[in-house]
Amino acid sequence: MLGPVILAASRSDRMRRLISAAPVTKQVVDRFIPGETVTDIVPIVEDLTAKGLELTMDVVGEDITTPEQAAAARDAYLELIGRLKELELGERVEMSVKLSMFGQALEGGHELALANVRPVVEAAAAIGTTVTLDAEDHTTLDSMFAIHEELRKDFPQTGCVIQAYLFRTEADARRLADAGSRVRLVKGAYKEPAEVAYQQKHEIDKAYVRILRTLMEGEGYPMIGSHDPRLISIAQELAHQAGRKLDEYEFQMLYGIRGDEHLRLAAEGHRMRVYTAYGTDWYGYFMRRLAEKPANLRFFLRSMVSKG
Secondary structure, X not given: OHHHHHHHHOOOHHHHHHHHHOOOHHHHHXXXXXXXXXXXXXXXXXXXHHOOOEEEEEEOOOOOOOHHHHHHHHHHHHHHHHHHHHHOOOOOEEEEEOHHHHOOOOOOHHHHHHHXXXXXXXXXXXXXXXXXXXXXXXXXXXXXXXXXXXXXXOOOOOEEXXXXXEOOHHHHHHHHHHHOOEEEEEOOOOOOOOOOEOOOHHHHHHHHHHHHHHHHHOOOEEEEEOOOHHHHHHHHHHHHHOXXXXXXXXXXXXXXXXXXXXXXXXXXXXXXXEEEEEOXXXXXXXXXXXXXXXXXXXXXXXXXXXXX
């Protein structure tokens, strides 16, 4: 019940000011966003990769209002790729990007976002890694998928994200599975109307399993974005039924959530990738983490009460 309320708050400037000003907020945010700069995040990357984990890195920020900000977002990713090259970790760490951060919502935004993301994809390929295009609200997806298709002409390993709660996703999954691309499946973390998305958890879970089966039986590389123990078990069974080897799919979970499970799956031989965000514009990302899982919200509220 609280999920839609929290997602609405993620777009509220007033709530942003209130939550940002709370003394306990930084302590809780650090659980999910462990740094603001590349320098902050390097020890995290080294630690996780040393434990046998892989990463996908997200420079947080979505509310871009000028082409200059979009160019700065591009440059932030290029800086990250430069540091990964120095660390020789390109094959262990990929990037996740939101096209809104690259100017997608501005005038001429589709072309601007493509122009800004292409050098990031090129630089990633040069150090042996790739980029995944994150899914945002349903109004942005046609543009995202078109950019994904364009980038894959030269960089076929470019990935994308699909969201189980959207009615359109089963058709998107069939198309992407046939194309052989890298696809991360998540439940979805934006406030979407009933006209385009399932609203009940059980409906979303059933859609997730149907879509995951399509991906596992297809020709692409499925990436299971979930912390749900039941869905993780189902994913393992579907992979077995499809005859997939352990390196032909992977699990992805957020930094700060179920860290022991990250290590368990890696120890069993699974590819386990940790979605690790950093940066100063953390608010929207943080609020969606609270909305996704009641335990995250309880953790935040308990921290506020204990510090009150």
